[in-house]
Amino acid sequence: MKDKCKKYETLFTFADEETLNEHLAICEDCREEQAKMDRVSELISEVKPFYKKKKSAFNHLKVACILFALVIGGASIGVVGKNQDLTDYIRYGETLSAEDLGFPVDSYGFLLVE
Numbered sequence: 161m162k163d164k165c166k167k168y169e170t171l172f173t174f175a176d177e178e179t180l181n182e183h184l185a186i187c188e189d190c191r192e193e194q195a196k197m198d199r200v201s202e203l204i205s206e207v208k209p210f211y212k213k214k215k216s217a218f219n220h221l222k223v224a225c226i227l228f229a230l231v232i233g234g235a236s237i238g239v240v241g242k243n244q245d246l247t248d249y250i251r252y253g254e255t256l257s258a259e260d261l262g263f264p265v266d267s268y269g270f271l272l273v274e
């Protein structure tokens with residue numbers, strides 16, 4: 161009994177289709193391998209719709225997570241945004257007075273109205 165031809169994998173991976181087919185025409189072992197591969201790709205195309213479905217369910221989950229994060233994040237930004245002192249404190253580390261904001265102020269820190 162002669163050794164099984166081991167060229168199929170190499171040809172399948174590295175050679176072009178023409179070279180592979182030429183070899184398949186003269187090699188029984190590789191035709192068997194080819195048949196196996198055909199069955200595998202059939203199987204894959206059978207499973208694909210299920211896989212896609214699963215994937216899109218996963219995407220829905222991702223979208224749900226992002227929306228959830230946006231809602232939570234948006235809510236906390238809303239709270240901070242409404243409180244100017246808190247926003248200043250977060251941004252600058254201290255509460256800004258009218259003077260810090262560049263408005264003309266009197267010695268008490270009140271806005272100067274001319």
Ligand SMILES: [Zn+2]
Nearest residue numbers: 165167187190
């Ligand atoms: Zn072969």
